[in-house]
Structures are given as structure tokens and as C-alpha cells.
Amino acid sequence: MSENYNIDIISPEEVLLSDKVNSVTIPSFEGEMTILSDHIPLITFLRPGIIKISGDKEVKYFVEEGTVEFSENKLIILSSNVINVDNLSKEKISKMIEEAKNQLEKESLDDKKRYIISHKVDCLSGINL
Amino acid sequence: MPSLDDLRKRIASVKSTQKITKAMKMVAAAKLRKAQEMAEKGRPYSDKMNVIIQNLSKAINDPLNAPRLLVGTGEDKNHLCVVMTADRGLCGGFNTNIVKLAKNYFNKILKESKNLKIITVGTKGFDQLKRDYGKYIIKKINFKDKKKLSFQDAESIGNEIVKLFKNKEFDKCVIFFNKFKNVMTQIPQVQQVIPAKKGEQPKEEQNSFYEFEPEEEEILEDLLPKNISTQIYKGFLENSASEQGSRMTAMDNATRNAGDLVEKLTINYNRSRQAAITKELIEIISGAESL
Numbered sequence: 001m002s003e004n005y006n007i008d009i010i011s012p013e014e015v016l017l018s019d020k021v022n023s024v025t026i027p028s029f030e031g032e033m034t035i036l037s038d039h040i041p042l043i044t045f046l047r048p049g050i051i052k053i054s055g056d057k058e059v060k061y062f063v064e065e066g067t068v069e070f071s072e073n074k075l076i077i078l079s080s081n082v083i084n085v086d087n088l089s090k091e092k093i094s095k096m097i098e099e100a101k102n103q104l105e106k107e108s109l110d111d112k113k114r115y116i117i118s119h120k121v122d123c124l125s126g127i128n129l
Numbered sequence: 130m131p132s133l134d135d136l137r138k139r140i141a142s143v144k145s146t147q148k149i150t151k152a153m154k155m156v157a158a159a160k161l162r163k164a165q166e167m168a169e170k171g172r173p174y175s176d177k178m179n180v181i182i183q184n185l186s187k188a189i190n191d192p193l194n195a196p197r198l199l200v201g202t203g204e205d206k207n208h209l210c211v212v213m214t215a216d217r218g219l220c221g222g223f224n225t226n227i228v229k230l231a232k233n234y235f236n237k238i239l240k241e242s243k244n245l246k247i248i249t250v251g252t253k254g255f256d257q258l259k260r261d262y263g264k265y266i267i268k269k270i271n272f273k274d275k276k277k278l279s280f281q282d283a284e285s286i287g288n289e290i291v292k293l294f295k296n297k298e299f300d301k302c303v304i305f306f307n308k309f310k311n312v313m314t315q316i317p318q319v320q321q322v323i324p325a326k327k328g329e330q331p332k333e334e335q336n337s338f339y340e341f342e343p344e345e346e347e348i349l350e351d352l353l354p355k356n357i358s359t360q361i362y363k364g365f366l367e368n369s370a371s372e373q374g375s376r377m378t379a380m381d382n383a384t385r386n387a388g389d390l391v392e393k394l395t396i397n398y399n400r401s402r403q404a405a406i407t408k409e410l411i412e413i414i415s416g417a418e419s420l
Contacts, residue, residue, distance in 0.1 A: 010173050010174045010282040010346075011174065012171055012174045012175075012359060012362050013167070013170060013171060013180060013280065014170040014171075015170065015173055028342060029340055029342070029343060030343060040338075040340050041180060041338065041339045041340065041407065042339060042340045042341075042342070043184065043185060043339050043340075043341055043342075043348060044342040044343075044348065045348055045351050045352070066176070067181060067348075067351075067355070069177070069180075069181050069184070070341070070392050071184075075178070076177050076181075078174060078177055078178060078181070080284070080355075089339075103185075111330055
């Protein structure tokens with residue numbers, strides 16, 4: 001069992017979560033990564049996906065984008081688009097998938113955006129409630 | 130000397146004005162609490178964002194490759210000013226203070242014969258600026274029909290600014306807003322958002338070597354536009370708290386003034402009423418005496 005460290009999830013409107021946790025899995029732009037305590041300082045940004053936080057209990061958040069900084073055993077996640085998975089419903093998810101799919105059909109998208117949106121679709125369809 | 134009837138009417142009208150200002154003060158006080166709470170909740174995000182950008186920009190050694198949004202275009206010719214004001218009046222010096230500060234800045238820029246472009250957010254600022262600086266205003270934005278400003282609104286303005294920057298419409302961007310200090314004091318502020326790096330400030334070296342994934346440049350490319358939206362959103366929040374605070378103070382003063390006025394008028398009224406009664410009595414007595 002490794003030690004716990006601090007995590008803050010902050011949206012522009014408020015501090016969503018400030019807690020001590022054991023490990024956090026984030027959907028970083030280049031793939032999933034899990035951060036344990038004493039990780040080296042890191043700055044990265046997120047693609048759509050699920051943040052899995054395991055501390056006393058397991059919590060999941062769905063994010064669309066965000067910035068992550070880890071330094072001195074403090075993890076800061078800044079995102080304007082965070083939803084606790086518990087607050088999602090089946091209808092909401094299918095609506096979001098549909099919206100994303102509509103966006104995908106647009107011709108004008110560049111590859112990077114296409115990659116991000118298709119990830120969003122994959123990730124959303126992967127959520128089981 | 131106004132007649133008794135006139136006085137009575139004036140007292141009634143001042144009293145009803147007082148009722149309005151009192152009600153406005155209460156409303157402002159209630160809204161202020163909410164706005165203040167939001168402003169305080171919003172602070173960590175923009176603070177942390179700043180810290181991350183600071184850390185990132187330290188890691189970039191080659192200024193030639195650095196994103197333009199961070200280091201600027203290297204020129205200082207075209208200025209974009211975003212003036213954020215309220216959509217409503219009756220809030221004391223709130224709007225005037227921002228506009229005054231902005232006008233000073235504009236004059237300085239124009240004196241140095243640089244190009245000026247203005248975006249106004251909020252109708253009051255536009256109304257006050259259109260007379261003298263109408264030809265510089267390239268866009269006016271207002272959220273009159275919105276009850277609560279969300280981050281998305283700020284983002285839309287932010288994206289607009291970034292788009293203009295990418296089209297090389299300006300080299301430097303500053304925003305004007307009122308910083309909320311407390312209910313009595315709001316400080317009009319100028320903040321530079323583009324370029325994000327403010328000169329070289331030798332800070333104590335932090336010995337944190339960050340791992341970046343992907344590259345620093347790429348992260349910055351993603352982060353800097355977000356930072357602009359964040360700064361604008363912060364401006365919104367500070368502004369709305371300031372607006373309500375300013376309105377509350379203004380309305381409190383107005384209520385007090387109305388109270389003073391009513392008092393004075395009442396004394397006046399009572400005096401002239403007494404004078405009228407005395408006059409009538411004298412008339413009766415002197416009438417009775419003469420019999």
C-alpha cells in the first residue's frame with residue numbers, strides 16, 4: 001500500500017473535489033496513466049475519458065478536456081467540463097454520444113479534433129450504469 | 130414659499146423613491162452574496178492556471194519557438210482593449226470608473242500613434258465609449274438577457290480574441306474590469322492577457338523539473354487559449370461582484386439621502402402648518418377683540 005496524496009479537481013465555477021487519495025488514473029492525451037504518490041512532477045492535458053480515483057472509496061469523473069499538474073505530491077486537475085459519473089444518466093450519455101457523432105460527420109474537422117471526438121464517443125459508450 | 134399641499138406631495142414622492150432605492154439595495158445585497166461566493170469559488174482555477182503557465186514558460190528556453198500567445202508577436206503596434214462593464218446602470222461609479230481608466234489608456238495609445246481596437250462587453254461601457262471612440266469599436270457584446278454568466282460565455286469571447294490574434298489583428302491585448310476588494314471598494318484594473326508572459330521576472334528557482342507529455346509547446350498551445358477564457362471569466366466574476374457591491378453602496382447612500390430629505394421637508398411642512406394655524410388664531414382673536 002503506497003501513501004496517500006492530495007488531489008484537487010477544480011472547475012472554473014468551483015472546487016469540485018479536494019481529498020486525499022491513493023491513486024488516480026487519468027486519460028492523458030497520449031494514453032491513460034495512473035499516478036501514485038511520489039510521482040515525478042508532471043504536466044499534461046487530457047482527452048475525453050474517465051478519471052478514476054481510488055482512495056477510501058472509488059470515485060469516477062467524466063472529463064472532456066483539462067490540464068493536469070502533479071508536483072510535490074499534489075495533483076491538480078483543471079477542467080471546465082467535469083461530471084461525476086454518478087450524476088450521469090443513460091439518456092444524458094446517449095444524447096452526448098449523438099452530439100459527438102454529429103460533430104464527427106462534419107467535413108471540416110482536423111485530425112486532432114476527430115481523434116478527440118471519437119475518443120469521447122468510445123469512452124461514453126463504455127460507461128455502464 | 131411652497132404651499133402645504135406642494136410640500137405634502139413632495140414628501141410623498143421622496144418617500145416612494147426611498148422605497149425603491151431601499152428595495153434595490155436589498156436586491157443588490159442578496160445578489161452580492163451570490164456573486165461574491167462565485168468570485169471566491171472561481172479564484173482557485175485561475176490562480177492554478179497561472180501557476181501552471183508560469184511553470185511551463187520557465188521550461189521553454191527557446192523564445193523563438195515559443196507559442197505566439199505567450200511571448201507576443203514581438204511588435205507593439207496594434208492594441209486590443211476589452212472593456213468589461215455592467216449591462217445596467219444605477220450602480221454608483223462602477224461603470225464610469227472602468228470607462229475612465231480605459232479612456233486614459235486609449236489616449237496614451239493614440240498619443241503614441243498606435244492602432245487601437247476596442248471590444249466592449251456590457252451595454253453601459255459601449256454607451257459611454259461610442260461617442261469619442263466609436264470608430265475604434267470593432268465589436269460589442271452584451272449578456273443583457275442572461276441571468277447568470279457561465280464559463281461558456283467567457284469561452285466564446287476568449288475564442289473570438291484568439292481568432293483575431295491568429296489573423297494578426299493585434300499584438301497586445303488588455304482587459305479592463307473592476308476587481309472586487311470589498312463592498313465599499315472596487316478597484317478598476319487593467320490586465321494584459323496577450324502576450325501572457327510579463328517580462329522577465331527573476332523568481333527563486335524552483336527545483337521542480339517537470340515531465341511533459343506531450344511536449345511543452347503542445348501543452349502551451351492548448352493551455353494558452355484556455356487561459357485567456359479563464360482570465361475573462363475571472364473578470365466577469367469580479368465584475369459582477371463589484372457591480373452588486375457598488376450598487377448596494379450607491380443605493381444605501383440614496384436611501385439615506387432620501388431619509389434626510391424627508392426629514393427636512395417634514396420640518397418645513399410642520400412649520401408652515403403651524404404658521405398657518407397661528408395666523409388663523411391671530412385673525413380670530415383680533416376679530417373677537419375688535420367687537
